Amino acid sequence: MNTSIGKFALAFLAALCVLFASCTKNVKQNSFGNVEGRLIDYGVTTEKKICLTFDDGPSLISETILDVLKEKNLKAAFFVIGKNAEKHPAVLKRMFDEGHTVGIHTYTHEYKRIYSSPEALKEDINRCFCAIKAVNCNYCPVYYRFPGGSFGLSEKLVSVPEEMGLIRVDWNASCRDSEIKPANEHELAEYARSTAKNKNNVILLMHDAADKRFTADALPEIISYLYSDGFSFVPLEKVIKIS
Numbered sequence: 001m002n003t004s005i006g007k008f009a010l011a012f013l014a015a016l017c018v019l020f021a022s023c024t025k026n027v028k029q030n031s032f033g034n035v036e037g038r039l040i041d042y043g044v045t046t047e048k049k050i051c052l053t054f055d056d057g058p059s060l061i062s063e064t065i066l067d068v069l070k071e072k073n074l075k076a077a078f079f080v081i082g083k084n085a086e087k088h089p090a091v092l093k094r095m096f097d098e099g100h101t102v103g104i105h106t107y108t109h110e111y112k113r114i115y116s117s118p119e120a121l122k123e124d125i126n127r128c129f130c131a132i133k134a135v136n137c138n139y140c141p142v143y144y145r146f147p148g149g150s151f152g153l154s155e156k157l158v159s160v161p162e163e164m165g166l167i168r169v170d171w172n173a174s175c176r177d178s179e180i181k182p183a184n185e186h187e188l189a190e191y192a193r194s195t196a197k198n199k200n201n202v203i204l205l206m207h208d209a210a211d212k213r214f215t216a217d218a219l220p221e222i223i224s225y226l227y228s229d230g231f232s233f234v235p236l237e238k239v240i241k242i243s
């Protein structure tokens with residue numbers, strides 16, 4: 001690499017990370033306080049609310065997902081992989097342009113590497129943050145989803161995103177598209193419906209990945225099932241309990 005370009009790239013990355021430190025500090029101090037990302041149930045509410053979330057994009061199926069969301073006039077949350085953001089910057093830009101929430105998922109999605117220590121996890125989060133900022137420098141991601149969820153991870157790891165000022169988001173319903181192989185769209189729609197049933201505040205896990213095309217195909221059916229079960233579709237901040 002040309003030395004001056006290399007120096008510029010390093011300076012740019014350093015500037016982004018300083019920016020990360022400053023904007024996450026603001027989140028912690030001004031907007032959210034202590035956050036229980038995993039606790040979703042508001043208890044007494046009778047209104048049925050659901051937020052659609054997609055992990056692992058941007059991908060070759062993102063555009064199909066975005067087309068469905070646009071047609072139905074719905075906003076979702078995308079927890080992106082930094083490496084994929086670098087591969088598909090135009091798709092990530094479309095997510096921003098169409099008003100969806102973009103959260104941090106991981107840079108590599110390599111469990112062994114990112115969960116080897118709190119420092120490794122922090123570095124992975126930082127790299128994903130920088131990949132998102134490279135596409136939209138005006139956007140400050142505040143939501144974070146652990147690859148595989150936070151379930152079963154050590155307290156030291158689980159506390160990392162919160163120490164960085166991020167809001168941890170798990171899920172309480174899933175179309176199970178990462179477990180069922182091969183899946184078909186009706187099966188995924190049934191799982192989304194049955195796991196969301198009897199809950200009032202729902203965060204539904206789905207995936208935005210090239211090997212999960214069935215998820216994009218199932219999306220219209222998932223949405224119509226959930227509508228018929230009385231759910232309204234809301235952005236993430238309407239279902240995350242913030243104490």
Ligand SMILES: [Zn+2]
Nearest residue numbers: 055056147148
């Ligand atoms: Zn993932």
